[in-house]
Amino acid sequence: MRSKxxxxxxxxxxxxxxxxxTVNVPEVVKRLKETTDVIEVIDHQYCCSDPGQNxxxxxxxxxxxxxxxxxxxxxxxxxxxxRKAVASVGVNPYNCEIANIRExxxxxxxxxxxxxxxxxxxxxxxxxxxxxxxxxxxxxxxxTRKAMVIGAGVAGIQAALDIANAGYPVILLDKNPSIGGHMxxxxxxxxxxxxxxxxxxxxxxxxxxxxxxxxxxxxxxxxISGYIGNFKVKVRQxxxxxxxxxxxGCDICVGKCPKKAKDEFNQGLxxxxxxxxxxxxxVPNRVVxxxxxxxxxQKGACRLCEKNCPFGAVxxxxxxxFIEFDVGAIVLATGxxxxxxxxxxxxxxxxxxxxxxGLQFERILSASGPFMGEVRRPSDxxxxxxxxxxxxxxxxxxENAMAYCSKxxxxxxxxxxxxxxxxxxxxxxxIFYIDVRTGGKGFEEFYKRATDEGVLYIRGKVSKIFEKxxxxxxxxxxxxxxxxxxxxxxxxxxxxxxxxxVTKEFAQMLKITQDEYGWFTEAxxxxxxxxxxxxxxxxxxxxxxxxxxxxxxxxxxxxxxxxIALFASDMLEHLPVIADVNEDLxxxxxxxxxxxxxxxxxxxxAEDGKKRKVKVIEVLCEGCGACSAACPVGAAxxxxxxxxxxxxxxxxxLE
Amino acid sequence: MKQLAYYPGCTLYxxxxxxxxxxRETAKILGIELKELETWNCCGAIYSTVQDDLANQxxxxxxxxxxxxxxxxxxxxxxxxLCAACYNVLKRSNRxxxxxxxxxxxxxxxxxxxxxxDGKTETVHYLEVxxxxxxxxxxxxxxxxxxxxxxxASYYGCLMLRPSDELNFDDPENPMIMDDMFLALGAEPVNxxxxxxxxxGYLLVNKPDAAIKxxxxxxxxxxxxxxxxxxxxxxxxxxxxxxxxxxTAKFQIPxxxxxxxxxLSLGVDEKILNLENHxxxxxxxxxxKGLLK
Numbered sequence: 001m002r003s004k005x006x007x008x009x010x011x012x013x014x015x016x017x018x019x020x021x022t023v024n025v026p027e028v029v030k031r032l033k034e035t036t037d038v039i040e041v042i043d044h045q046y047c048c049s050d051p052g053q054n055x056x057x058x059x060x061x062x063x064x065x066x067x068x069x070x071x072x073x074x075x076x077x078x079x080x081x082x083r084k085a086v087a088s089v090g091v092n093p094y095n096c097e098i099a100n101i102r103e104x105x106x107x108x109x110x111x112x113x114x115x116x117x118x119x120x121x122x123x124x125x126x127x128x129x130x131x132x133x134x135x136x137x138x139x140x141x142x143x144t145r146k147a148m149v150i151g152a153g154v155a156g157i158q159a160a161l162d163i164a165n166a167g168y169p170v171i172l173l174d175k176n177p178s179i180g181g182h183m184x185x186x187x188x189x190x191x192x193x194x195x196x197x198x199x200x201x202x203x204x205x206x207x208x209x210x211x212x213x214x215x216x217x218x219x220x221x222x223x224i225s226g227y228i229g230n231f232k233v234k235v236r237q238x239x240x241x242x243x244x245x246x247x248x249g250c251d252i253c254v255g256k257c258p259k260k261a262k263d264e265f266n267q268g269l270x271x272x273x274x275x276x277x278x279x280x281x282x283v284p285n286r287v288v289x290x291x292x293x294x295x296x297x298q299k300g301a302c303r304l305c306e307k308n309c310p311f312g313a314v315x316x317x318x319x320x321x322f323i324e325f326d327v328g329a330i331v332l333a334t335g336x337x338x339x340x341x342x343x344x345x346x347x348x349x350x351x352x353x354x355x356x357x358g359l360q361f362e363r364i365l366s367a368s369g370p371f372m373g374e375v376r377r378p379s380d381x382x383x384x385x386x387x388x389x390x391x392x393x394x395x396x397x398x399e400n401a402m403a404y405c406s407k408x409x410x411x412x413x414x415x416x417x418x419x420x421x422x423x424x425x426x427x428x429x430x431i432f433y434i435d436v437r438t439g440g441k442g443f444e445e446f447y448k449r450a451t452d453e454g455v456l457y458i459r460g461k462v463s464k465i466f467e468k469x470x471x472x473x474x475x476x477x478x479x480x481x482x483x484x485x486x487x488x489x490x491x492x493x494x495x496x497x498x499x500x501x502v503t504k505e506f507a508q509m510l511k512i513t514q515d516e517y518g519w520f521t522e523a524x525x526x527x528x529x530x531x532x533x534x535x536x537x538x539x540x541x542x543x544x545x546x547x548x549x550x551x552x553x554x555x556x557x558x559x560x561x562x563x564i565a566l567f568a569s570d571m572l573e574h575l576p577v578i579a580d581v582n583e584d585l586x587x588x589x590x591x592x593x594x595x596x597x598x599x600x601x602x603x604x605x606a607e608d609g610k611k612r613k614v615k616v617i618e619v620l621c622e623g624c625g626a627c628s629a630a631c632p633v634g635a636a637x638x639x640x641x642x643x644x645x646x647x648x649x650x651x652x653x654l655e
Numbered sequence: 656m657k658q659l660a661y662y663p664g665c666t667l668y669x670x671x672x673x674x675x676x677x678x679r680e681t682a683k684i685l686g687i688e689l690k691e692l693e694t695w696n697c698c699g700a701i702y703s704t705v706q707d708d709l710a711n712q713x714x715x716x717x718x719x720x721x722x723x724x725x726x727x728x729x730x731x732x733x734x735x736x737l738c739a740a741c742y743n744v745l746k747r748s749n750r751x752x753x754x755x756x757x758x759x760x761x762x763x764x765x766x767x768x769x770x771x772x773d774g775k776t777e778t779v780h781y782l783e784v785x786x787x788x789x790x791x792x793x794x795x796x797x798x799x800x801x802x803x804x805x806x807x808a809s810y811y812g813c814l815m816l817r818p819s820d821e822l823n824f825d826d827p828e829n830p831m832i833m834d835d836m837f838l839a840l841g842a843e844p845v846n847x848x849x850x851x852x853x854x855x856g857y858l859l860v861n862k863p864d865a866a867i868k869x870x871x872x873x874x875x876x877x878x879x880x881x882x883x884x885x886x887x888x889x890x891x892x893x894x895x896x897x898x899x900x901x902x903t904a905k906f907q908i909p910x911x912x913x914x915x916x917x918x919l920s921l922g923v924d925e926k927i928l929n930l931e932n933h934x935x936x937x938x939x940x941x942x943x944k945g946l947l948k
Binding site: 344345346349351400464465466467468469 | 828848
């Protein structure tokens, strides 16, 4: 209970006309003065402004206040501002509370009289709250100054390099045997047409050689526990069946291996061996055996790779290994995939051989691709004389696939059409589009270049694609002339929608929210684009939404700078508004342990050696209040949200 | 024997006798009695999108009410249809009647019919009965004459599939239910691009050229995909695909109702199959396949 009455000051903000437009602020001040026993009530045009904050500080000093209520906008906006201000003049910041009379009152109430009455009641409840508030001190927790980056495409590599260059160790993890991601599959990049591999491989090599970066490829995250500054990550190192310390990447084994399988790196357009290197510039430049493809694993005989390896590197008894890491921050750079063509019914379900997606065409254009950079079509290797490109295949299509714009397709389709025309001079490139979106540096000029070089743009959607003989027939509409169009093409390239590569289960394990399509949700769409609502997790690249290379790289550097800022201090402050246990009341029933989503509660034996009771692990507690609601005897109480306090607040509001 | 309310519709009593009879007979073999509504009327033929077009809605709704007179083992009524147009109109009319914004409209129809209706009659297609009530695995074990790898192009047309969010019958871009059934009957379903394309429909009346164009594109695609015959559910599709082959003297591919091929494999009497009722004679193909003497 209160020992002596608190000295409370109330500051009512006009917020220009945001509050004062509907709430009669002078009247509020008058009523509060008449009906409460607070020391001071003052109003101000903008409490959050410097003069406003100074007014609060000066009043605290003059009237010797120990608690403050600011009646203004939502606490998500300025709670921090005012708590800092009061702390600077010696008031415990947790004894400064916000009464939200804007979002919860003036903005949602039309009647002036009612709004004024409501504002008074809201402020009165908060006055009651501060009467019961205790002074709290933030909890200090140590930070492990080491980061993990999940996904080693261009975004992950950039984030890892930036963090490593700031002097902190980084673990860069990828599920594939090599780092590089989708960018390593691309031929040339828009709008400058520089070779994707040529600009990426230096970064890949730099990541490998960097003393602060540990590469962990062919590995997947199994489990993440802990909290910001102190994560424990359990990683599954998939069995490679090759000792990478002995392997030199000489590829002799690959030459000898008799078993072929679909080459994932070439998007299924060619074959690789059961023992394989992802691509010639792979980093690390090592081979792995794909267990499901390998004759020895499937049929029990072969081992040709083992016999022929000059270094004795093949290791058939290799097994998946689990490794645990302690890290302080995690950067998610899990990237994207392309929408499965099976989703696109009217475009042939992915069953038509000469209807391919954008990444497949990138591989065809690539010098290390299935046709060594010559543009040929998958069914018979013929040089296509006419290619139809279909933009928005599964994007901007809420009825059948994704409602969003995949953002990169307009530009990469223009690029692919240009490259095709460079390689096949008499080739005809026709692009069906809904809109051409060229919002980016040099993008509009690049689109102009495509049209100048003879690429034909038809504005309209493609309704159907089917085979006729060895041709692919494309039915579409030209919405500028209002006519139906039928094009007989040799090959069709679908700019299929970008979709997130992470599964729901993975996101749930991380406790990172996703939007309806599975993209990770940032903490704030404008002001906190690289952070997540879960502390310690940062977003880099296309895992947050469709992005081109420059955007992905920029965001990665942003995420890295957030990590570096977090690592700047070896201690971290944790909010003290957390749960508490009244040991005299706790019966040790453990109901609260089950409901706690943060694993922040544990059972301990009391000093008398008999009684069990619950203890709060303070650094893990996020103050959600689930335990207080669940506790049958009222022993679990949230600091500054105690049952008694809330009851008094309710009473004050209903008076 | 299980009993389900059955709505044949006008065409099944006239031109498409084979579609109707084969369905009744095969259902009987599979332990289901298709019990025809005692008094039924036209389904409305075309789903009317005119909101104040009361008369057009009264017709299908009356049939749905009629279906509740036939017991379905205590469960709410199911009304089995075969014709794609009937299926489309009956199902959509029921849905439309119970949209929240149509309260007043519903009252007017009920006043007109001088009755009340809870909207619980579910319109199902016979294919759905075969899939969900009989089960394709079960069906497989009932086959007497396997269709012997006959290459069948299942043609769905549009009325059973679209609008897909209202009908919810099958994937509107790649329907598979009929293909799956034929697989169970021992046939080889043929994949092709025009499964769900329009056959030209009623354009055959006032713009036959346009309808012919539609059917020929479909048939060309079916034949290029290597099919030996076509199976449909809709009398109008069957007519267009069949008749225009003769009219244009192009192609010679038999167009069956799916119930005929089902009947054939379940050993239904040849008289019931009504194989004479076709423009392109299907008998030579069936003889070649050893399915007919």
